[in-house]
Amino acid sequence: MKRVFFIVSIALLAxxxxxxxxxxxxxxxxxIGLQADHLLKAAGQNTSARQAEFAAAKGRRxxxxxxxxxxSILDNEPTSLAGTDQLVTADDRSLSYQAMVSVxxxxxxxxxxxxxxxxxxxxxxxxxxxxxxxxxKLKIAEAYVAVLLGIRQTEVASSQEQSLAAHAADVKxxxxxxxxxxxxxxxxxxxxANAQQLTLQMQNRLDIAESAYNRLxxxxxxxxxxxxxxxxxxxxTDLPVLSENAIDSRPELKALAEQIQALQWQAKSAKAxxxxxxxxxxxxxxxxxSHQLHEGAWQAMLMASWDIFDGNTAKNKGLALLAQSxxxxxxxxxxxxxxxxEVRQAWLDMEESRKRINVTKETLEQAEExxxxxxxxxxxxxxxxxxxxxxxxxxxxxxASYDKASNDAVLAVIxxxxxxxxx
Numbered sequence: 136m137k138r139v140f141f142i143v144s145i146a147l148l149a150x151x152x153x154x155x156x157x158x159x160x161x162x163x164x165x166x167i168g169l170q171a172d173h174l175l176k177a178a179g180q181n182t183s184a185r186q187a188e189f190a191a192a193k194g195r196r197x198x199x200x201x202x203x204x205x206x207s208i209l210d211n212e213p214t215s216l217a218g219t220d221q222l223v224t225a226d227d228r229s230l231s232y233q234a235m236v237s238v239x240x241x242x243x244x245x246x247x248x249x250x251x252x253x254x255x256x257x258x259x260x261x262x263x264x265x266x267x268x269x270x271x272k273l274k275i276a277e278a279y280v281a282v283l284l285g286i287r288q289t290e291v292a293s294s295q296e297q298s299l300a301a302h303a304a305d306v307k308x309x310x311x312x313x314x315x316x317x318x319x320x321x322x323x324x325x326x327x328a329n330a331q332q333l334t335l336q337m338q339n340r341l342d343i344a345e346s347a348y349n350r351l352x353x354x355x356x357x358x359x360x361x362x363x364x365x366x367x368x369x370x371x372t373d374l375p376v377l378s379e380n381a382i383d384s385r386p387e388l389k390a391l392a393e394q395i396q397a398l399q400w401q402a403k404s405a406k407a408x409x410x411x412x413x414x415x416x417x418x419x420x421x422x423x424x425s426h427q428l429h430e431g432a433w434q435a436m437l438m439a440s441w442d443i444f445d446g447n448t449a450k451n452k453g454l455a456l457l458a459q460s461x462x463x464x465x466x467x468x469x470x471x472x473x474x475x476x477e478v479r480q481a482w483l484d485m486e487e488s489r490k491r492i493n494v495t496k497e498t499l500e501q502a503e504e505x506x507x508x509x510x511x512x513x514x515x516x517x518x519x520x521x522x523x524x525x526x527x528x529x530x531x532x533x534x535a536s537y538d539k540a541s542n543d544a545v546l547a548v549i550x551x552x553x554x555x556x557x558x
Contacts, residue, residue, distance in 0.1 A: 159361060161365060168272075168351050168353075169268060175267050196239070198236050199237045201233075204230075208228050209225075212225065231420075231422040232421050236418055238416075240415055241411065243411055244410075245408060248403040249404045251396075251400040252398075252404060255394070255397035256394070259393035259397060260390075262386040266387045273549065275348075277546065277549075278351050280365070281344040283365065284344075285344040286341060287542070288340070292336075292531075295527060296330040299330045302510060303326075306520070318520075319520040322520050322524070345358075367545055370548065372485075377551070380557070381475065381478045385556040387470060387474075391466060391467040395464050395467070402454070402456035402460065405449055406449050407449075408449040409449035411439065411440070411441040416436045417434065417436070419434075481551035484543065484547040488541075491540035491544075492540045492541060499533060505526050505529065509525075510526075
């Protein structure tokens, strides 16, 4: 049994068999998941939409070419009176067409402001897409670590079941020899049955974790999962530096900053709508008329307009957009505080898991030795069945605590990287 316990201990602390050859790494999972995630694809489409809006805004500076044609049918020929005479001025059926080019010469910064607003919106979309990418990576990492923890928990439950099965066999042999009462045998069987139930529960949780992981990678939910273990790694970090980097790097904050700029540019464009506008319009106009000497004519017009008073419509639209920009600015300040809290929480979780690993790792061998000594005492008739169960429970809890601490450490580092904007 000592050899069995030693093998189980090594299995719990080592990587899964074959993991180095066939196991999927977290980086590979990220690569697959980022290509398959629907939210990230939706964010990419949103960025494409903003790219088209930016191109449309720039197009407002370009000339507009318009071509039109028509055919008119009147019930009478248009006629005018010249004294007592009647003069036909147009045909009752006529063809007309025109080709016009119009170019905005001056828009009181309305068009340029719209272009700047569209550019800021495009940048905000790109930062939002980047933030979505980071969130998807975090979700995949959490699912990945959940599977690793499920594997460890299943192994611990299985080792407990094997240990109690061996103990139940020893108790049966002792009972058959008349050395222990039947109560010990019944208690050993009940403990073994409970351990078997725990193994089934852990296996079910593992299956659920694997299904959730496969969903994120757009795989069949029952796809066989083999993952590479992630050893705990604690980077040298400084909390104030991490907090400062998070404020400078988080794409969510950058997206909100660009949204603020976009709203301010939109406000300027809205106010400019009531300002002076100058446009050059030129083209060819043809109207079929047998009573007219020149049916077609080239023309050019320099047009200027200025809404002296529009009921303060443009002004109030600009004020509304400025108010929205101030609202987004407040949201950004609120998000800054939440990000600072997120960084601090992830850093504290990492430090806590580091200490938990050090504490639990030291007691693993002691728990194994305690169980072995307790079982030997029971076989020699100087220990009780309850002491064996307690020692087995202590060993199981200790392994579970160590595995949980190790996986919490891995996840804490990943969450810290996410919070600091470096995932």
